[in-house]
Amino acid sequence: MVAAQETNLQKILEGTSQYLVPLYQRPYQWGPENFKELWRDVTQLAEDRIDDVEATHFIGSLVLAPIPGSVAGSITRYLVVDGQQRLTTLTLLLAAVRDHLLEQGSATRRDTDRIHNQLLTNQYEDDPYRLKLLPTQADRESYAAVVDSLPTAGSDDNVGAAYRFFRARLAEPIDPDMPVDAVQIAQAVTTGLSVVSISTHPGDNVHRIFQSLNNTGLKLTQGDLLRNYLFMRLPTRSDEVYRTHWLPLQNALEDNERIETLFWLDLLHTKPQVKQTQTFAGQQSRLEKLATEDEIVGEIERIAGLGRLYRLMLHPLEEADSAVRERLVHLSEWDSITPAPLILHLLVLRDRGDATSEQVARALLYIESLLVRRFLVGRATTGLNRVFPAAVQELDADLPVDEALHRYLSEGRKHYATDDRLVDAILSSPLYTTGRAAQRKTVMVWIERLFATREHVDSRSLTIEHVMPQTLSPSWRRELAAAYGDEKVDTLHDQLVHTLGNLTLTGYNESLSNHDFGRKREILQASSIRMNQEIAVYKAWGPNEIEERGRSLSERIIAAWPGPADATRTTGDDNPLWASLNRLLTLLPAGRWTTYGDLARVLGTAAQPIGNRLANAPAPNAHRVLNAQGEISAAFRWLEPHRTDEPREILAEEGVRFSGNRADSGQRLTVADLEQLRVEVEEDTDPAE
Template sequence: MRAQEITFLKLIQGDKQFQVPLYQRTYSWGREQLQRLWEDVGELVEQHLAGETAAPHFLGSVVLAPGQLQAGGVQRWLVVDGQQRLTTLMLAFAALRDHLKEMGDTRGVDRVHRQILVNEFHEGADHYRLLPTQADREAFTACVQSRADAGGSDNIGAAYRFFRGVLAEVHEAGDERWPAAVETVLKDLLSIVEITAEPGDNVYRIFESINNTGVGLSQSDLLRNYVFMLLPKRGERIYQELWLPMQQSLGPKNLELLVWLDLVVRGHYKTKQSEIYREQQKRLQPLAGDEDALQREIEQLAERAGRFLRIVDPAREQCPALRTALERLASWGGQTHYPLALHLLDLVAAGRTTPEDAAEALGYVESYLVRRLICQTPTSNLNRIFMEAPKELETDRPAAEAVRRFLSGRRRRWPSDEELREAIRSKPFYWSGRPPQRAFILRRLEESYDASEPVDFAKAALTVEHILPQRPAPQWFALLAEETEENQTPQELHDLLVHTLGNLTLTGDNAKLSNHPFERKQQIFDSSALRMNLEIASAQRWGKAEILARADRLAERAIKLWPGPIGGVKPAGEDSPGWAELRAALVAMPSGTWTTYGDVAELIGSHPVAVGAYLGSNPTVFGAYRVLTAEGRISPSFRWAEGEDRPAPQDLLTSEGVRFDSWGRARRSQRLNAAELATLLGKDVAQQVSYDPLPEGEDPAAAERFRSQLKQHWPEAYPGVLAALDFWRRQGGYVTYGRYEETSCFPMLDTGTSRSPQVLWPFGIYPVSGSIEVVFQYLKSRTPFDDTEQRRELLNRLNKIDGIDLPEAKLELRPSFPVTVFAQHSERICEVLDWFVGAAALELARRA
């Protein structure tokens, strides 16, 4: 084998084709890996545009084995390892080419397509520079060919859509130089080690050895070995007295994190965690031969370890104010604040500030994070902001003032009081951040009532409750009908209000509250120990007016709890975070789907009219034609940008796979609602506990409620559903039920091992609403259905049954079909269940 470091452009130059063997897994990179790559590309682009000399970014290795060479044909290479990187870069170039096409850069389009994506003078399979596994091939070639169905629901389509989205965002920012700089970086500034096997080498054995190499040394392991190599005389004593106690108190992961934070607070804020060893080695190399200086370095690191432990475990902090501030940030979760918190503790230790001043500074950090979450400000640059802080803080003023001034910077987006008030009234708070963060905000708001007997939150098992329910009974819609606007349905008003902060509270009685009428909820809230719930119980009714009034009251409390930036007003000319989220949502939509102005409004906390006005004045927004009226029709006011020669919107949607009836209405099953759009954006779209499987097993009372509800609402489907559940039990499965008023039902199957337990369920049955929800979103993270092809097979088998029409674009979501299908086709559904159990059993046998 031979190895050489090479750029991507040089790797693929010539008449070559890289073939991914059948034994390789399908393309699996997700948003996290794509985002990390794009951040690295973005840094290189900025350096390139600034005229700085940018060192190539090492992307990893690609192991190739020679394939067959036909006379006059392409040189084939088998991709033994590195197919994820190669596929990702090809998809990035496909997205870049299509972005250049929209910009009107025909030369750029031609250059990228011919130079990177295809072998220009070859046809058929030889035409493509990369040929993925057969399962990925159709989706990949759709992107290379720039077909209408490019950007489907699988990982290939998601990666293509990701790059289309980030390029569109850069275009919206107005820097026309970026696309050319991105092309340069992708071609020439991403370094790859090409490892080439010789003819006759056992390719599969090479693949096996590369992917079964055991656990390598961590960055902190490498640093430890290097440091103690430089300490031949004192090494053993220093290890026993300093390094080993530090290592034992922190543990391996936190030790590595500390070594990285040590660099960041010293000002090396661009250092990635994968580069810790190299950067620390570079810093310490001049001290080689000076054991006194090296000992001082380790002593300083050990002291910093003690301070870092107080961030991870705030109970160790002695100052009450500082301990409270650290506890709140620990409850918030995540590591974003670590660099700034460690820097502040360093200042306290050095006597350059007081613990109380550091506590006030951390209070501003909490405010900054909370306000951004409530206002749904994009988090893409959040880590970078906090990594820059230690170096950028002004040193000639108190730490708290310096932190507030730093976070108030224009490009750091600390929402003003005005923005906070509006967000609390309109944004779907229930989809913001993570569940612990939502609960943290509600808890802090409750504590602001200063109750004489406050709730012990550590012991109370509280969850977030929707006062106006997510699935309301008819009485609720009758109440909402009194407050709807012209041409607005009660359902549409419900959707705009239900997830806002004014409609949410904390309770330990979630199961009791369910979707009962407000009068019943009042009785339960009236006995609550929480002051905010007693306030809700005092209301006479619960509709739009009450929700917005409560939102305004909570906003005033929030403004006092979490002070805003210096200046306190939104900078003029800044784009609303809602419009950025709208653009991201339209990019995230798989081909073959559509949505409505109301769905987008619900997602971003706006109004359908405002969404229509924005898209009308910005017709170049990617995917704007996918937003239709509530009936699924093209809006009469939709227009392409002037001079843009594109097909009619309905024709374009049809070419992507959206089906229309003879009245021009798009098929309802292909519509993405607001919750589905939020899921595609990576939001934590939590469901009520009743709509997830419960571990209690087949509770007789719950089973009887389910059967009673099903028989009452869908008597024609009742025998078929029960027959299918009996069949499921005979196949080795069992059934669980929900605890809420609508008693949902889940056919469950244990498919894990004693070491790795796992449960599968194909769908949930809702006996009142009459829907069967196919849980592709959950199956995606469970073998064998983490393979897209297995989920697609489940979808195709179900779609062969009359009355079921699940769109392929929802292979990562939870589409549904009517329970009435069981009335005529229970046996056909049992056949699908039999296949489902067999697929799970085959995977279990493979792992045994």
């Protein structure tokens, strides 16, 4: 016999209780994608609760089995039969919030004590009953280090990775468009996340229950649920409506996942913050207000009409107007769901006669411009899942839709880069390491089209090529040293190798390889790609030529993708390089170290700017950055006036071993290690994908 009730994390964790993950459970295995999804859900919920304090978000079930012979009169103990991954992650998130608040001094001691003493530990119990959650043996040491705030917290395993991920997210600069702080996030986690707690009877076979819970089966999608719900509301007209409206909708969109997405996009038009996982609940709540069969039929007719417009987004070559078609093709190639609610809204306006094709084409260009300019300055997709749905509600209805959208995108912190900011990023930012690889290639293909190429180039066979190679051959090094001085070669190379001015497209990546520029020039001259022919005009290739080409490409980009309506606005200290540096430093595991040069390589800059930044601006885990020999830099100093402790002693407490003054090279994070950390935490996918 089992008993189920809906509850929240606070009610589960408060009181003298302990939750043990049994031996037959696998160790903690959640990874970056799980962390990202949970973080999106929690931060969205925290935002929702600003306007509606009762807002909740369902995250699944937790199956608990009471352990016979619990400590009498003191503590109640349960086996976590199912749900340990969620429960472990949520407590690690609470620990990260606690430590963030302590570090920032941005909350009362009561807030942090409550998290530690009521939600993470049984304050008055000794081991082994002290921790609220007791993971499997493989995870206990790492988990306890986090809960107890030991120097080894954030170790190099999955438990440590979760803790470091949430510390990095909490350390992100506050966005005025998302006015939630760590305390509100903690409240969303403890009282806003809804979970069904299922308790077994003491005589139940919990191992068998565990096995049955983990059997897989075919699950209904939210689109299936909505279809079933709608047709249950049509007792006399279901056959007719299915034949005349629903079946054409299915044929137009071709699969159930797209129908589910359509229902979600429709919901976003009136509820911009709703998650795709909430589609059925949100639509059902709205549809329950319809009382008659005629009203249900009218709703299905409306959805079918939206489906015809959504199909144009999926198959843009079917669009009749050439200007709108060009923009829809581009936005389809961008391969992102985030602009979809706004694009669909623009097509709806045109369909009902409230906008012309010319206005819609111009509005779509502004969407494209925002995407391109943000991408080129390293902002990628951050916050766009809020920007585009909100536009549907916030556009000025008294203006033509293209002008209204241009104004909306130009206001607030939407990171719509000005011309000056764009040029600066093109000349100095590492485009090759920015965002999603597919979108890097898309931007390069779009830039090639700016050359008015008459011959169609099949982009599927193209790859991005560095003109000055990623690794300098002896001949490249000699040529650069002769022009710029041997001592400057590595610094200039690190600063410019990944910038747009040094990148091109080619179908001959293997043959270009590491050839000297003379040979590359011959290959590029013979290319059908126009940007390659432009490079081949140069007699030599180095920093001066890269800058000159970067400026030339900037002019084309600025002309093709218009900037914000108010080009005089300032962005303040908005350099994404330092935000990326701080994020990466937060992710460095305890017991590991890295160098200024390796950080620079990953971030696409040089070691000196990294060193200067760490010497003059607060940054997390700066003591874990050593020089190339594994020694603490002579220039290192704590920026907190009260700190006098030796960085080597801190590193030793965290688990770094020293031989003389040098840290153990076996504990050094390689460039590949840092790249992996960066990829795991970057928000590079759409929240609905």
